[in-house]
Structures are given as C-alpha cells and as structure tokens.
Amino acid sequence: SQKIEQNSEALNIQEGKTATLTCNYTNYSPAYLQWYRQDPGRGPVFLLLIRENEKEKRKERLKVTFDTTLKQSLFHITASQPADSATYLCALDKVGGSQGNLIFGKGTKLSVKP
C-alpha cells in the first residue's frame, strides 16, 4: 500500500539557516505532491504544489524539489525566521482515489531559534 514518510518528527535550527525537510513515499508514482503549513489549533495552509514532470518549484523563500527516481521531495526554507516555526505536512494524491483524496504525512515540527 502507499506510504508517505516525513524524515523526522521535529527539526530545530538557528535563525538565518536553511531548513530542509524530507518527504519519502513508496509503492506509488504520484501525479503531484503538495506541502502545507499547520500551526497549533489551526487548519493546514497550502504552500506549494509540484507535479511529477517538474523538478523544482520556488515561492519567495521556499523551494520544493521532486525526485521521482528517489521517490522523494525536499522542502527548503532559506533564511529561516522564528515565524517559520510550525508543522509542515507533505501530501500526495492517492492511487485510484478521487482528486481530493490525498494521503498526508504526519508532519515535521520545525522550530527556528532566534
């Protein structure tokens, strides 16, 4: 069955450094992969979507890569700030599912220390 794993439950980095979060998946070739941010007690907020035929996508300080050979996506936040502290979720479309049926990872909790 499809599995999606985010490399670590928590990641602590210093302000100004680049945060790199990993999302690995198995038993599937998704058409696209998405990244979300979730703050405590709030709903997820969409950040970026990358399709299977795209290698990289950028949005301001965010960068996502998608390696379909390694079955891995990397999510980078450059020049990180304490305000970037949150849980980051990756999600991919479920094989055989409808277009709203996504599989989410459990998330990586990022803490950026000043």
Next chain:
Amino acid sequence: NAGVMQNPRHLVRRRGQEARLRCSPMKGHSHVYWYRQLPEEGLKFMVYLQKENIIDESGMPKERFSAEFPKEGPSILRIQQVVRGDSAAYFCASSRDGWDTEAFFGQGTRLTVV
C-alpha cells in the same frame, strides 16, 4: 472573501449523542472535502462532495457517519451515536476546481466525546 468557515470550533458530546459539523466553503467554490486528524496522526481523507453529490466517500466509516452538501447552505458532516474514538479535529477544505490546483482548509472543529 471570507475563508472556509467551520462551526462550531469546539463541540463536546456525550457518548451516544449526535454531532453535526458545518462547513461553508469559500465563495465560488463548489468542491468540499472533509478530513479527520487524530492526535499524533496525519490527516485522513473522509469524503469529497460537489453540490448535491457525493463524489468519493471511500474514507468515511460505513456506519454512523454521513455527509451532505445541499444546493443551498453549508456542507454537513453528521456523526450519529458518537463514541470516544470519534474525538478528533475535523477539517473541511474547499476548492474552485480540482484539488490539483489549490485547496483551502477551514480552522477545524474539535470534537470531544465524553
């Protein structure tokens, strides 16, 4: 343009009671999705609806759970005869077209069954 509105934000029910969760999608959005998030777990897909139609309910338990999205009014997720295991955060999301463009989540309803 208000975001996805969910109410109530918090709901406490005794075992055996019914829970009704409401979701008003963003203006112009006709696709609604319900997800459940258990403590320390990832978001799990429940159901995908378009106006008056259930498109995919593969993630919804067969018993006690139902969802609707009428022509007028909000989408409703209904849980009958709640049990302690139903305690979770329930999130609704909406999109204008398919999810492979962008979807917006509400703030969620936190259901506690006592």
